[in-house]
Amino acid sequence: MIISLLLLGLVTFSRGFYLPGVAPRSYDVQHSLHSISVVVVVSVVALLLILVTFVSVHGEPIHLQVNRLDSTETIIPFDYYFFDFCEPGETLDGKGKGHVGGKVTENIGQIVLGERIRRAPHTIEMQRMKTCEPLCKRSYKNTNKKDMRKYNKLLLAIRKSYMQHWILDNMPVAECTANCKGGFREEDQPFYRLGFPVGCAISSGDRSRTSCTMRNINNMHPGEVFINNHVDIIVRYHESPEFEGARVVGVEAQPRSIHHESADDLDCSPNRPPQPFKLKRPSKDDSEEETLEFIYTYSVYFEESEIKWASRWDTYLRSAEGTTIQWFSIINSLVIVLFLSGMLGIILVRTLYKDIARYNQAEDKEDAQEEFGWKLIHGDVFRSPMRTLVLSVLLGSGVQLICMLIITLFFACLGFLSPATRGGLMTAMITLWVCLGAPAGYVSARVYKMFGGEKWKTNTTLTATLVPGIIFAIFFVLNLLLWIEQSSAAIPFGTLIVLVLLWFFVSVPLTFVGAYFGYKKETLQH
16 A cells, blocks of 8 residues: 555656657747847048848748658669759849758668658748749750750659658658548548659540659649649648647648749649640751750648647558558458368377377387387487588578567557657667677577587588678679669768678677677586
């Protein structure tokens, strides 16, 4: 009773906490800036002039980031600025020189997975609407080789259904693909997919040849290719008396293809004609110059939502239309497994029963000592294998892998490896693999000693280098091919050096330490 009262009293002193990397962030709705300029004019009479300039009140900036572009039709992803998209600093008149968006600090897991997060040229501020905001203008001439290379890259991205992946407030930007208006019923809830396509290609039968939605296909002409040069960004936020400001709980992108007549007359209304992405290829017979021009624009809208910050990732669970749990197939598979397991168990029980009955009916000791039936298995079980060195090395590496998976799943179930921590899963797996060299060396040494092995140096060295060396060699060759293709999945040379240093200066010494303690133990008896 006293212990219960003490525990109850501690409740008043307890405080909640957020897991690392998943703490919410609130944005100020009104964010004012004041700049003071002091101009000192020195003449015959000293004059001091203070100019105070007040900047208009607006919301706190929300930084938009862009990630790599990938496709389901090819395994090669590319950096966002590998294509000729608008860069930060560019202006519509071309006077402002653009620069590639600055890189965001990434962990080793993100780099290994090929994520290349950079700053986007878009400007978003909390609860500040923007309509048809221009970004930049693009012009391609069929007589310019550099322009044709840029054009062909974008054309390939459209035809291969490459998807753009944006990030806002550490949340991936999604596109609604079905039931966008929503409803009260479960089947009427909207479906989302991560990212949105670069463009849309329509076949002759008014059907999409790429990953287009009905919003893209409307007002488009069959047999042509269109580029999504406009994006409606819908930011959903949640406000509560429990905290100040507003929190982002959802981000949706609605890409569209819009043909702007001129830079002075931008119109992003829903019924605008699309922007064809077609440029005639030059030929020797036809030297006529053709130019393709279009303008990138975007709009930002804000919608208040009742969704709380802790539940904002639930939207991405409905990421595909028609993906329902096939209970019949699951039950059917379980029944088949149970039926086959039961049949196998019955056969084993009947076989063992006959052998045991035969042993019990033995009349003399010589017949009882004779081994037959299932007892003959022990001769194979306790026989030493032919390649004990290779077996012990593989057993040690297997223990290292299994321990890594178990610990990773444990921390993932606790929530420490949430989707908000990008690259956290891969970083944890690499770290655990490196630090678990000691169990690998220990198990390999004990098994090798049990089989009477004497080359303990060779065994420990192979345990630390054989399996990781094979994996690294395959990884290096694939990375070299990706580097030739200029893919964003190609890991930089510096990261490869870091991985090699972790391998040789952390994993290898720990493997030798584990093997030392393994050889010190007594030999396993069987």
